[in-house]
Amino acid sequence: MLFYYYAQVVLRKQLNEVSSSLYTQDANQGRTGRPSWSGASKVDGRFASIHWENLQAWRNRLPEHLKWNDGDSPATNINAARLRGKYYGAAYIILRPFLYHAVEHMGERYKFTFEGPQLKQLPRVNLKLPGVNREERRPPTREEAEKAEEIIMAARMCVESAMESTVAFDGVNPGSRWIVTNIHGTAQAQFGNLLVLAAVRSSWLRDLVNWERLEALMHRTINLLRNLSPISPTARVNLKVLDTTWRSLQGDTSYGDRQHGPTSANSSFS
Template identity: 35%
Template structure:
């Protein structure tokens, strides 16, 4: 964080910022991480889907522990680095999504409301896909994902000028 001015410097484990400039900086930071690591998430999701649908379409909704061992083994041929990057990508998706959740109830002044809303919703869609995948689900806490959805929809309400319960 040496590249960030002292006023806006943050630790990756800090809660969401309470001022708009800090929130935007964090959203940009985490968004760049999302772009960097998203290909690894996609690689795992694609391979997982292909293996499960090829073996038996009924396996598409089976939990990890109930998958045949040969499918689990086949997916784990991916390098450990891919798995590590996917895990970092999931964290980045979560952090990027919640970057604006500390701003309170006032409508934030954002230059590109539609771009911001699109990025937030896109993050949630990818997180939902990861949660539905038996291999990536272990990196997502269900109550946290639910909370992200509720807070992000509330954030959208602030953007349009009304609060959504």
């Protein structure tokens, strides 16, 4: 129990640092109404890379009986589930600026094969890359292609982290209410994960989000919100939003029709 406690204390401190360095709102938000990171104009990949390295160092230093492998089934022990959920939640918010940049500021000409080994460290690049722009018509240079591939790989890791974070508690007493500090906060985070995954599925990076897996995540999260809706007005609203989003995705057949739907990246990443 003490090992779990201390591991989560360290991770919580890291998350606080991530929030202050990557997601701090500045005076620009007063004019734009959006956090500075979402425009991808001030996010420096070096900061995200440092946070990513710290997160991996934390994971590597865990005692053997607390460690797990990516792709393992959700933990059946509540403390292990909390630890994994917090880790994947941290990975998701560290990597999310890369995913946002890929969806909003890149396009089909940067479409690479999404299979391959995961990055051991994040690309140390400023996300405002000259030429890595969806409006460009010329083929990317070799340097641009290499940078774009790194960003797409980081985006793929972000998608995987969002999925793992969403199901982190699913192995604990299946069918029963989770023993968590704040069930509503947990449901809210999972709702946000699904909106971002839907936005990615509706973008040129749709291949990053497996349809069958997204369908399973949508159904389980909609059911969770439905169970909470009698006691939570927020859950009722989120249920309607997610149900509408899912219906839109099911009828979504062409990239050109996705530009104005409820799953646009601007709204989902906000």
